[in-house]
Amino acid sequence: MTAYDDLMAHARQTEALSQISGRLGWDQQTMMPRGSNAQRSEEMAALEDVLHARRTDPRLGELLDRAEATDDVAAANLRELRRDYARNTRVPARLASELARLTPLAQAAWEEARLADDVASFLPWLEKMIALRREEGQAIAAGGDPYDALMADYEPETDSETVAATFDRMRPRLVALREAVLGADSPPALTGHFPQDGQLRVSRRLAEHFGYDFTRGRIDLAVHPFSSGSGTDVRITTRVAIEEPFNCLYSTIHEVGHAAYEQGVGAEHLLTPIGRGVSMGVHESQSRIYENQIGRSRAFTGWLHGAMVQEFGALSVADAESFYAAVNRVTTGYIRTEADEIQYNLHIMLRFDLERDLMRGKLDAADLEEAWNTRFMSDFGYPVDRPSHGVLQDVHWSVGLFGYFPTYALGNVYAGCLYQSLRADHPDLDAQLAQGDTSAATGWLREKLQRFGALRAPRDTIAHACGFTPDEGPLMDYLEAKFRALYRL
Amino acid sequence: MTAYDDLMAHARQTEALSQISGRLGWDQQTMMPRGSNAQRSEEMAALEDVLHARRTDPRLGELLDRAEATDDVAAANLRELRRDYARNTRVPARLASELARLTPLAQAAWEEARLADDVASFLPWLEKMIALRREEGQAIAAGGDPYDALMADYEPETDSETVAATFDRMRPRLVALREAVLGADSPPALTGHFPQDGQLRVSRRLAEHFGYDFTRGRIDLAVHPFSSGSGTDVRITTRVAIEEPFNCLYSTIHEVGHAAYEQGVGAEHLLTPIGRGVSMGVHESQSRIYENQIGRSRAFTGWLHGAMVQEFGALSVADAESFYAAVNRVTTGYIRTEADEIQYNLHIMLRFDLERDLMRGKLDAADLEEAWNTRFMSDFGYPVDRPSHGVLQDVHWSVGLFGYFPTYALGNVYAGCLYQSLRADHPDLDAQLAQGDTSAATGWLREKLQRFGALRAPRDTIAHACGFTPDEGPLMDYLEAKFRALYRL
Numbered sequence: 014m015t016a017y018d019d020l021m022a023h024a025r026q027t028e029a030l031s032q033i034s035g036r037l038g039w040d041q042q043t044m045m046p047r048g049s050n051a052q053r054s055e056e057m058a059a060l061e062d063v064l065h066a067r068r069t070d071p072r073l074g075e076l077l078d079r080a081e082a083t084d085d086v087a088a089a090n091l092r093e094l095r096r097d098y099a100r101n102t103r104v105p106a107r108l109a110s111e112l113a114r115l116t117p118l119a120q121a122a123w124e125e126a127r128l129a130d131d132v133a134s135f136l137p138w139l140e141k142m143i144a145l146r147r148e149e150g151q152a153i154a155a156g157g158d159p160y161d162a163l164m165a166d167y168e169p170e171t172d173s174e175t176v177a178a179t180f181d182r183m184r185p186r187l188v189a190l191r192e193a194v195l196g197a198d199s200p201p202a203l204t205g206h207f208p209q210d211g212q213l214r215v216s217r218r219l220a221e222h223f224g225y226d227f228t229r230g231r232i233d234l235a236v237h238p239f240s241s242g243s244g245t246d247v248r249i250t251t252r253v254a255i256e257e258p259f260n261c262l263y264s265t266i267h268e269v270g271h272a273a274y275e276q277g278v279g280a281e282h283l284l285t286p287i288g289r290g291v292s293m294g295v296h297e298s299q300s301r302i303y304e305n306q307i308g309r310s311r312a313f314t315g316w317l318h319g320a321m322v323q324e325f326g327a328l329s330v331a332d333a334e335s336f337y338a339a340v341n342r343v344t345t346g347y348i349r350t351e352a353d354e355i356q357y358n359l360h361i362m363l364r365f366d367l368e369r370d371l372m373r374g375k376l377d378a379a380d381l382e383e384a385w386n387t388r389f390m391s392d393f394g395y396p397v398d399r400p401s402h403g404v405l406q407d408v409h410w411s412v413g414l415f416g417y418f419p420t421y422a423l424g425n426v427y428a429g430c431l432y433q434s435l436r437a438d439h440p441d442l443d444a445q446l447a448q449g450d451t452s453a454a455t456g457w458l459r460e461k462l463q464r465f466g467a468l469r470a471p472r473d474t475i476a477h478a479c480g481f482t483p484d485e486g487p488l489m490d491y492l493e494a495k496f497r498a499l500y501r502l
Numbered sequence: 503m504t505a506y507d508d509l510m511a512h513a514r515q516t517e518a519l520s521q522i523s524g525r526l527g528w529d530q531q532t533m534m535p536r537g538s539n540a541q542r543s544e545e546m547a548a549l550e551d552v553l554h555a556r557r558t559d560p561r562l563g564e565l566l567d568r569a570e571a572t573d574d575v576a577a578a579n580l581r582e583l584r585r586d587y588a589r590n591t592r593v594p595a596r597l598a599s600e601l602a603r604l605t606p607l608a609q610a611a612w613e614e615a616r617l618a619d620d621v622a623s624f625l626p627w628l629e630k631m632i633a634l635r636r637e638e639g640q641a642i643a644a645g646g647d648p649y650d651a652l653m654a655d656y657e658p659e660t661d662s663e664t665v666a667a668t669f670d671r672m673r674p675r676l677v678a679l680r681e682a683v684l685g686a687d688s689p690p691a692l693t694g695h696f697p698q699d700g701q702l703r704v705s706r707r708l709a710e711h712f713g714y715d716f717t718r719g720r721i722d723l724a725v726h727p728f729s730s731g732s733g734t735d736v737r738i739t740t741r742v743a744i745e746e747p748f749n750c751l752y753s754t755i756h757e758v759g760h761a762a763y764e765q766g767v768g769a770e771h772l773l774t775p776i777g778r779g780v781s782m783g784v785h786e787s788q789s790r791i792y793e794n795q796i797g798r799s800r801a802f803t804g805w806l807h808g809a810m811v812q813e814f815g816a817l818s819v820a821d822a823e824s825f826y827a828a829v830n831r832v833t834t835g836y837i838r839t840e841a842d843e844i845q846y847n848l849h850i851m852l853r854f855d856l857e858r859d860l861m862r863g864k865l866d867a868a869d870l871e872e873a874w875n876t877r878f879m880s881d882f883g884y885p886v887d888r889p890s891h892g893v894l895q896d897v898h899w900s901v902g903l904f905g906y907f908p909t910y911a912l913g914n915v916y917a918g919c920l921y922q923s924l925r926a927d928h929p930d931l932d933a934q935l936a937q938g939d940t941s942a943a944t945g946w947l948r949e950k951l952q953r954f955g956a957l958r959a960p961r962d963t964i965a966h967a968c969g970f971t972p973d974e975g976p977l978m979d980y981l982e983a984k985f986r987a988l989y990r991l
Contacts (some may be wrong), residue, residue, distance in 0.1 A: 029548035032541070033526065040525065044533070048717035049735035052521070055773060059518035063552055228537035246538035284544060 016079035017087055021285065023076070024094060027067045028284045032242060034060050039241040039248055043233045054117070065109065068101045086287065089468045093286035096169060103152050112145050116412050123411030127401045132382050139410060140378040143371055146413050150372055160372040164416030167293040168423060170470040173369055176419050179426060180362045183485045188392060190493055191355050195345065197500040200338035204329045207258040211324045215258075216251055216265040218320060223303055224455045225249070225269045226276050238264040240271035240300075243289040247275040258321070259340060263304050270303030271296055273455060277463030291467035291474050293417065297424020298431060298475065299458065305354050305425075306432040306491065307446065307454050311337050316449035341499055345395065347402035354425075355492055359392050361422035364407070368415045427475045429488025431458065434479040505568035506576060510774065512565070513583060516556045517773045521731060523549050528730040528737055532722045543606070554598065557590045575776065578957045582775035585658060592641050601634050605901050612900030616890045621871050628899060629867040632860055635902050639861055649861040653905035656782040657912060659959040662858055665908050668915060669851045672974045677881060679982055680844050684834065686989040689827035693818045696747040700813045704747075705740055705754040707809060712758045712792055713944045714738070715765050727753040729760035729789075732778040736764040747810070748829060752793050759792030760785055762944060766952030780956035780963050782906065786913020787920060787964065788947065794843050794914075795921040795980065796935065796943050800826050805938035830988055834884065836891035843914075844981055848881050850911035853896070857904045916964045918977025920947065923968040 034057070041053060067073070077095055082088035119138040126135035150159025161172045220232060230242075235250035242248055249268035254260045274290045282288035290296040307313055311334075318336040322328060330336050343353045349360035367384055370376035376384055385404040386397045397403035409417055436442055439453050446454070461478035468474075475483045496502070523546070530542060556562070566584055571577035608627040615624035639648025650661045702721075709721060719731075724739035731737055738757035743749045763779045771777035779785040796802055800823075807825040811817060819825050832842045838849035856873055859865035865873055874893040875886045886892035898906055925931055928942050935943070950967035957963075964972045985991070 025544075026548040026551065029545040030552070033522065033545050033549060036529065037522065037525070040529070044720065046716065046718050046720055046735060046737075048715070049733075052734045052772065055514075056518040056522050059515040060522060062515065063519070226537070227535065229535050231533065231535055244538075245541045246535060248535075283541060 015081075016076045017081060017083075017091075020073070020076040020080050020094065021090065023067070023070075023073060024090070024286055025284050027064065028286070028288070030060065030064055030067070032244070032246070032284070034064065035241050035243075036246070039239075039250075042235045042237070042239070043250060058113070061113070065101075068097065073098055074102070086282075086468065090286045092470075093467055096165075097286075100153050100166070103155060104149055105152065108145065108149055108152065112149065112413060115141060115145060119413075120408065120411045123405070123408065127405040130399045130401050130405070132400045132405060135405065135411070136378055139381070142410065142413050143378055143415075146415050147372055147374065150415075158373070160369045160416060163372060164419065167417050168420050168471060169292060171294075171472060173365075173419070176365070176423065177369075179485050180358075180365060180419075180422065183358060183422075183426075183489060184362055184392075186489050186493070187355055187359055190496060191343070191359065192394075193502050194343045194355065194496050194500050197502060199344065200335060200342055201330060202342055203259065203336070203339040204256070205325070206255055207325055209253045209255065212253050212258050212261045213251075215320055215324050216261055219262060219265055219308075219317075220249075220269050222316075222449050223266060223269045223273070223308075223451050225272060229276055230272055232265070238268050240268045240275070243275045243278070244280075244283045245276075247272045258325075262317070263308060266308040267300045267304040270300035273303065273458070274299040274463050277459045278466035279464045282466045282468075287465075287467040289466055291469070292471040293420035294423035294427060295462075295471050295474050297421055298427030299424075299463065301424050302428040302431055302435075302458070303451075303455075306428055307451060309340050309354070310443070310446055312443035312446035313449070313451070314340050315447045320449070338499060341495070343496070343500075345393070347389075347397060348406055355496060356393075358422045358425055361418050363388050363392060364409075364418040365422070368410070368418060372415050426485050426488050427483055429485070429491050430475055430479045430481070430483040431462070432491060433487040434461075434481075504570075505565050506570060506572075506580075509562070509565040509569050509583065510579065512556070512559075512562060513579070513775055514773050516553065517775070517777070519549065519553055519556070521733070521735070521773070523553065524730050524732075525735070528728075528739075531724045531726070531728070532739060547602070550602070554590070557586065562587055563591070574957065575771075579775045581959075582956060585654075586775075589642050589655070592644060593638055594641065597634065597638055597641065601638065601902060604630060604634060608902075609897065609900045612894070612897065616894040619888045619890050619894070621889045621894060624894065624900070625867055628870070631899065631902050632867055632904075635904050636861055636863065639904075647862070649858045649905060652861060653908065656906050657909050657960060658781060660783075660961060662854075662908070665854070665912065666858075668974050669854060669908075669911065672847060672911075672915075672978060673851055673881075675978050675982070676844055676848055679985060680832070680848065681883075682991050683832045683844065683985050683989050686991060688833065689824065689831055690819060691831055692748070692825070692828040693745070694814070695744055696814055698742045698744065701742050701747050701750045702740075704806075704809055704813050705750055708751060708754055708797075708806075709738075709758050711805075711938050712755060712762070712797075712940050714758045714761060718765055719761055721754070727757050729757045729764070732764045732767070733769075733772045734765075736761045747814075751806070752797060755797040756789045756793040759789035762792065762947070763788040763952050766948045767955035768953045771955045771957075776954075776956040778955055780958070781960040782909035783912035783916060784951075784960050784963050786910055787916030788913075788952070790913050791917040791920055791924075791947070792940075792944075795917055796940060798829050798843070799932070799935055801932035801935035802938070802940070803829050804936045809938070827988060830984070832985070832989075834882070836878075836886060837895055844985060845882075847911045847914055850907050852877050852881060853898075853907040854911070857899070857907060861904050915974050915977050916972055918974070918980050919964055919968045919970070919972040920951070921980060922976040923950075923970075 037053070037057060037060070045053060077091070077098055080091055082091050119142050122135050122138040126132065146163065147159055150163045154162035158173065164171075164173055217232065229245045230247045230249065233248070233250050234252060236252065238249070238251050240247065240249045249265070249272050251261050251265045251268065274296055278288050314337040315333045318333040328336065330339050341353065343355060346352065346356075349357065352360055363385070366388070367376060367381065371378070371381070382400065382404045389397050389403065435454060435457050438457060442453060445452070462474060465474065469477055472483060526542070526546060526549070534542060566580070566587055569580055571580050608631050611624050611627040615621065635652065636648055639652045643651035647662065653660075653662055706721065718734045719736045719738065722737070722739050723741060725741065727738070727740050729736065729738045738754070738761050740750050740754045740757065763785055767777050803826040804822045807822040817825065819828050830842065832844060835841065838846065841849055852874070855877070856865060856870065860867070860870070871889065871893045878886050878892060924943060924946050927946060931942060934941070951963060954963065954966075958966055961972060
């Protein structure tokens with residue numbers, strides 16, 4: 014046994030335990046009886062203690078010092094393990110424990126504050142969370158930038174300067190496109206009553222058409238849609254709003270995209286450090302290209318229109334073309350999760366700039382609401398009407414997720430690049446999508462990207478798949494072309 | 503912190519991890535996608551390694567040496583921990599690992615052998631399993647009886663001589679009662695087609711009427727009904743056979759009985775060594791008294807008859823009295839799990855005698871089938887027609903469960919004692935059961951037994967609840983009275 018073999022045996026067990034932790038999270042959101050919360054917290058804490066001990070085990074450090082890579086796969090596994098070990102051993106146990114205790118309390122305070130539109134009641138919790146995460150960022154950064162250090166948990170091997178530069182180039186084009194679209198005539202929305210059973214049947218058909226492997230996964234209902242697990246057990250959830258079927262259907266496609274990445278990783282990487290998606294940004298590129306570039310395309314919505322008529326009978330919109338317009342309707346609004354393909358990115362950039370300032374000590378919790386409202390007015394052109402439509406709308410900061418938001422927009426940027434290359438390789442794609450056949454598209458993504466897991470760093474993963482260095486150009490060109498045509502601008 | 507406090511903190515985490523292991527088992531039987539088997543085995547193995555390391559941790563041994571009990575609860579927790587620690591540290595790691603590897607393979611071989619009615623193909627696996635479990639029994643017994651040592655995993659603080667003496671007193675009475683009943687006119691069975699939805703609705707009503715707490719549990723479908731978990735997350739499963747509704751309904755009541763014990767343990771014992779059922783025998787006493795003494799009583803079946811007519815319309819049996827007879831119908835057969843209250847015990851005694859001889863080296867795998875068939879002929883009066891109706895019918899031995907079978911019949915004996923005391927304390931019980939109201943019965947069991955968890959040793963648990971030392975008398979009196987009346991003997 015070489016040091017590398019020992020290391021991989023250790024990592025494999027850790028990964029197996031981490032999969033169990035993920036499965037418990039799934040259970041908690043889908044199956045757990047409501048009276049089991051306290052016991053479950055204790056069970057999760059016990060498992061987290063085991064995982065933490067394994068991840069900071071000095072024996073792991075010794076093996077990492079001695080292990081040598083003999084091929085690309087080993088090099089990539091060592092890259093992942095070394096980064097995680099350095100990160101985990103830099104965070105003092107006291108700090109990790111304080112964060113673990115604070116998180117559920119701060120989240121509960123946020124939930125109440127959002128319902129009551131009461132920023133003041135959440136401020137003490139947010140202040141505490143910001144302080145702890147700043148400290149954690151500084152500990153991990155070891156002299157570097159604390160925000161970059163936190164962001165690396167979700168999007169490693171990039172830095173926030175690069176992200177900021179990308180976003181700065183996108184923002185004026187997005188603002189201009191948004192204004193032009195909102196100035197044009199708005200197409201009618203899809204209205205009506207769409208029973209749950211029917212939505213779930215169409216959802217399931219969509220999952221099948223996008224290649225979701227039900228022998229290695231399942232779909233359940235949950236309050237918030239998510240995908241969970243790696244390898245041969247990748248489960249997704251969806252939700253149903255009776256009058257808004259696109260909510261359920263596009264949530265499903267989105268989560269199928271995430272699941273496709275995990276289900277698509279080569280079986281030889283099962284339960285190894287690279288046997289999963291390499292970053293949240295690359296993950297989001299898969300969910301977004303499934304949901305948007307493919308799922309909201311004129312061609313694919315043509316098939317979906319037929320599937321919906323078959324399930325629900327005549328719709329409020331007249332034909333496939335109006336259905337396509339309804340799917341891609343752009344309206345004013347406050348909420349990130351309800352935003353269209355254009356405005357979604359503006360929501361992200363706002364959060365990215367604010368949270369970077371928070372972690373760098375340039376903005377404090379007390380000034381956050383005003384900063385949010387000012388920026389929203391500047392990007393969207395109308396004022397935030399209440400905190401639950403503004404600074405209190407997202408759960409992320411209440412649970413300490415600083416550095417996560419940019420991965421959503423990075424995912425869009427990456428999806429834009431991938432889509433450009435996919436179309437170049439498959440000029441006939443629309444004819445297949447119009448039949449509901451996504452196999453050429455999803456097969457291309459599996460072959461070019463998904464099967465490699467975390468073999469390459471995030472940007473290299475995209476570059477390898479696309480054949481060029483990713484930037485925002487393809488996404489912006491795609492958005493402008495799509496929405497200018499749709500709104501006849 | 504005293505040594506006892508340290509010990510309990512350690513035990514609490516171990517118990518939390520063990521609950522997780524149980525929940526994964528539940529998931530595997532109810533929710534897991536079928537393609538996830540190999541990954542799940544690896545996940546379970548990783549968690550078992552963690553649990554094994556904790557259970558044999560030398561630090562635990564040191565704490566156990568130093569810890570002192572200051573009250574009954576502490577004494578009981580120490581009793582449980584010391585017994586488990588002694589047991590776990592006596593089994594060589596090599597043996598534990600060989601057993602873990604053999605078990606799924608032997609079970610798979612048994613499944614194939616049973617389908618093919620081919621004892622010979624299973625024999626090599628059974629021989630290997632018997633050899634390993636004999637060795638394990640000897641290691642745990644440390645000079646004592648290997649079968650008793652194995653039985654103590656399921657029914658601690660008793661011995662097989664006592665059990666054998668009890669069974670020897672029961673057997674002639676059971677054989678005589680069985681012959682008398684089978685010689686009388688047999689009442690008609692319930693026939694018809696009972697749709698799954700309706701069976702599950704009645705099942706759910708039954709669970710509610712027996713006090714199952716759905717805020718701390720849930721019911722799902724599984725191939726084999728089971729109850730899983732302790733404390734605030736105790737889940738049960740049931741199954742549906744369209745033409746045999748009693749299968750589903752009485753499986754549900756049976757599992758509700760198990761769950762009631764776990765849900766009923768005092769909240770102050772949550773995740774402590776005594777915070778669960780004390781033995782499989784006492785557990786079975788709860789499931790059996792719910793299912794049989796209460797659920798199959800004339801009074802309660804009167805209510806159930808009404809509930810079934812309400813759900814399914816007119817039944818094949820004319821009235822509540824014929825319904826009661828159909829529920830308690832005694833027929834010839836080969837299969838333990840389909841047996842009535844009388845014959846079930848004969849099935850157990852047969853297995854108990856054979857497996858005790860196997861573990862003591864008085865019987866070998868090669869001679870097992872003949873020994874089974876001879877004994878079956880002697881107790882039941884007709885020959886086994888094929889191995890899947892005989893020696894291959896149960897999964898237990900293929901997965902190394904030697905010493906488990908007697909707990910089923912011990913549960914019946916204990917249920918007989920509990921029922922006698924319950925009726926003495928509640929002479930008006932039938933009037934309530936006839937209304938489908940089990941609250942006096944289940945409340946009595948909770949108050950007298952369930953809430954204490956494993957505070958007292960198994961027989962002491964029953965003696966404390968009944969007010970007398972348990973023996974087979976009450977069960978035998980109950981069976982003879984019930985079936986002599988029902989069959990007008």
